[in-house]
Amino acid sequence: NAGVMQNPRHLVRRRGQEARLRCSPMKGHSHVYWYRQLPEEGLKFMVYLQKENIIDESGMPKERFSAEFPKEGPSILRIQQVVRGDSAAYFCASSPSMTDNQPQHFGDGTRLSIL
Amino acid sequence: SQKIEQNSEALNIQEGKTATLTCNYTNYSPAYLQWYRQDPGRGPVFLLLIRENEKEKRKERLKVTFDTTLKQSLFHITASQPADSATYLCALVGGSQGNLIFGKGTKLSVKP
Numbered sequence: 001n002a003g004v005m006q007n008p009r010h011l012v013r014r015r016g017q018e019a020r021l022r023c024s025p026m027k028g029h030s031h032v033y034w035y036r037q038l039p040e041e042g043l044k045f046m047v048y049l050q051k052e053n054i055i056d057e058s059g060m061p062k063e064r065f066s067a068e069f070p071k072e073g074p075s076i077l078r079i080q081q082v083v084r085g086d087s088a089a090y091f092c093a094s095s096p097s098m099t100d101n102q103p104q105h106f107g108d109g110t111r112l113s114i115l
Numbered sequence: 116s117q118k119i120e121q122n123s124e125a126l127n128i129q130e131g132k133t134a135t136l137t138c139n140y141t142n143y144s145p146a147y148l149q150w151y152r153q154d155p156g157r158g159p160v161f162l163l164l165i166r167e168n169e170k171e172k173r174k175e176r177l178k179v180t181f182d183t184t185l186k187q188s189l190f191h192i193t194a195s196q197p198a199d200s201a202t203y204l205c206a207l208v209g210g211s212q213g214n215l216i217f218g219k220g221t222k223l224s225v226k227p
Contacts, residue, residue, distance in 0.1 A: 004158070006158075031213070033213075033214055033215070035215075035217075041219065042204070042217045042218060042219040042220060043159070043204070043215075043217040044217075045209060045214040045215065045216065048213065048214050056214060059214070091158050091159070093158075093215075095213070098213040101146070101147050101164060101166070102213070103149060103161035103164060104161065104215060105161070106151075106158030106159045106160070107158050108156070108157050108158045109157075109158050
C-alpha cells in the first residue's frame with residue numbers, strides 16, 4: 001500500500017502529557033499538510049511542510065504545537081502539555097508539488113483523546 | 116475572510132435517484148475547486164477537480180458544475196446507490212501555499 005500512512009490510529013493521553021503524531025507521505029511526495037477535524041466541524045488547515053522546511057504554519061496554534069518533516073523519516077506533529085480541547089482527529093495529506101490544481105492524498109488520521 | 120458553505124448538513128434520498136449537493140463560497144476567486152468523499156473513521160478521498168474555465172466535469176456517475184458568477188459548485192451523483200452514502204466535502208485552495216479550505220460537508224444517506 002503506497003498511500004499516506006499515519007500512526008498511531010488512536011492515541012490516548014492525559015492532560016499535561018505530550019502527543020506525537022507521525023505521517024509518512026506517499027512515495028515521491030515531498031509536500032505534507034496537517035489538518036485537524038473537531039467533532040461536528042470541518043477540516044481545518046494547520047501547517048504545510050516540505051522536506052526540512054516549514055512553509056506555512058498559519059493555522060497552527062503558536063503555543064504547544066510544533067511540526068517537522070526531516071530529511072529522513074516521517075513528518076511529526078507534536079503537541080506538548082495536551083489539554084482536553086486538543087481532542088480531535090488529525091489528518092495528514094501529501095502531494096507531489098505545490099500547485100492548486102493538485103489533489104491532496106490523505107491518510108486515515110490519528111484520533112487523539114485527552115483524558 | 117474566505118468562507119465555504121455546504122448548505123445541507125444531511126441529505127437523504129432513495130436509491131436510484133440523483134443526489135445534488137451544493138457548495139457556496141464568499142470572499143474568494145478560486146481557480147480550482149475540489150470535491151472529496153469521507154467515510155466514517157477514514158480520511159478524505161479525492162473525487163474531482165474542476166477549473167474556473169470549465170462549466171462542468173464528469174466522472175462515471177459523478178458530475179460537478181462550477182459557476183464563478185454565482186460563486187457556487189454543484190455536485191451530482193446519478194443513479195445513486197447505498198454505497199454512495201458518505202460525507203462529501205468541497206474544498207478550495209486557501210492561499211498561495213496550496214493548503215485547502217474545506218466546507219463542513221454534507222452527509223449523504225442513500226436508502227435502498
